[in-house]
Amino acid sequence: MTPERYQRLRSVLDRRQPDLTVVTDNVHKGRNLSAIVRTADAAGVAEMHAVIGDQDYRAFRGTAMGSHSWVKVHRHPDIATVITDLQAQGFQVLAAHTDDQAVDYREPDYTRPTAVLLGAEKRGVSELACSLADAHITIAMQGMVQSYNVSVAGGIILSEAQYQRQRAGFYDRPRLAPEVYQRTLFEWAHP
Amino acid sequence: MTPERYQRLRSVLDRRQPDLTVVTDNVHKGRNLSAIVRTADAAGVAEMHAVIGDQDYRAFRGTAMGSHSWVKVHRHPDIATVITDLQAQGFQVLAAHTDDQAVDYREPDYTRPTAVLLGAEKRGVSELACSLADAHITIAMQGMVQSYNVSVAGGIILSEAQYQRQRAGFYDRPRLAPEVYQRTLFEWAHP
Numbered sequence A, B: 001m002t003p004e005r006y007q008r009l010r011s012v013l014d015r016r017q018p019d020l021t022v023v024t025d026n027v028h029k030g031r032n033l034s035a036i037v038r039t040a041d042a043a044g045v046a047e048m049h050a051v052i053g054d055q056d057y058r059a060f061r062g063t064a065m066g067s068h069s070w071v072k073v074h075r076h077p078d079i080a081t082v083i084t085d086l087q088a089q090g091f092q093v094l095a096a097h098t099d100d101q102a103v104d105y106r107e108p109d110y111t112r113p114t115a116v117l118l119g120a121e122k123r124g125v126s127e128l129a130c131s132l133a134d135a136h137i138t139i140a141m142q143g144m145v146q147s148y149n150v151s152v153a154g155g156i157i158l159s160e161a162q163y164q165r166q167r168a169g170f171y172d173r174p175r176l177a178p179e180v181y182q183r184t185l186f187e188w189a190h191p
């Protein structure tokens, strides 16, 4: 490992956001999940949560982005536990889901501990997950098509979260707990 | 065609933006191009421009989104002509390309006639296209990965264009030339 590489790892860890995460509710296509992980990395997300079947998970791990990821993707058997666990840790869970109660995705305060919940390609966010979420957020669409590709929707929402956090100086000083920082640095430096 | 359907077509045409477009410089994966078309539709883009090889174009047309699209995708043999033609029509061409001269993607005035230029998955925007563009724009990334998936990058940039145009009231009154409006309505109503 060159000194430059080591500095790069540190500079990325300096910007990791322990209180920003993404939850995927049965997003099953490996390439969509990979694009979401890549986008989450760009926003400084350190850990994600995915409810996904065995076969789909294997396919995801097989994609180039899945096989070596800078974002830890935790698998969970059911969505309700993920949501209530995050809420118990103080996260607001924002379901990306267009319905009557949805607010514009720019409205929430993303400097609060926040989990962005994304739904399946066909079915969307499940009814159970929608009912447990703290709010529903929607991206206005001006055209004929009724929804974005899930990774595009995730990118648009995370870019707003990142923007708010940039303005609040959240990328200007380390925010990971020291022991998490050191452990991750060790893992990244010794793959 | 039900009256509701007819009204829906009209309401989308009422929001089409003749002075907002997307140019793809050798984006060759059909699913990426499809996701870009879907995202362009959501921002009210009526016509797009793609430089793409024969085989890749056939693959794109074969995808579900490509086969029936609400956005006209024009094919071009070379990128230079597309860019200079758009500039001759008064468009600013913004190359999504991260380099020293790039400005934050939120800086440009997207209420001006604007073409967003997106690059190939591996190679990015070509040197020729970069040199012809009016400006380079970049989306800040806080993680290890150096670039977004091209359709995610397109979604983030177009969501900013859409936001600026929403605030300026660009979706509140019809903006297509009357003859284009009528012709498109006829085509959509009689597929």
Ligand SMILES: C[S@@+](CC[C@H](N)C(=O)[O-])C[C@H]1O[C@@H](n2cnc3c(N)ncnc32)[C@H](O)[C@@H]1O
Residues within 6 Å of the ligand: A095, A096, A097, A098, A117, A118, A119, A120, A121, A122, A123, A124, A125, A137, A138, A139, A140, A141, A146, A147, A148, A149, A150, A151, A153, A154
């Ligand atoms: C292809 S969409 C699912 C569409 C599904 N038919 C529905 O009605 O929910 C996949 C996921 O992307 C996200 N998404 C797509 N478009 C969105 C929008 N305009 N606003 C908010 N989230 C969106 C949501 O999380 C959604 O569950």
Ligand SMILES: C[S@@+](CC[C@H](N)C(=O)[O-])C[C@H]1O[C@@H](n2cnc3c(N)ncnc32)[C@H](O)[C@@H]1O
Residues within 6 Å of the ligand: B095, B096, B097, B098, B117, B118, B119, B120, B121, B122, B123, B124, B125, B137, B138, B139, B140, B141, B146, B147, B148, B149, B150, B151, B153, B154
């Ligand atoms: C996968 S990227 C290409 C990466 C390529 N290696 C390069 O260096 O340009 C595909 C396209 O997405 C767009 N893109 C991806 N990330 C971007 C970013 N952070 N800022 C601006 N455009 C981006 C650009 O148009 C780029 O050409």
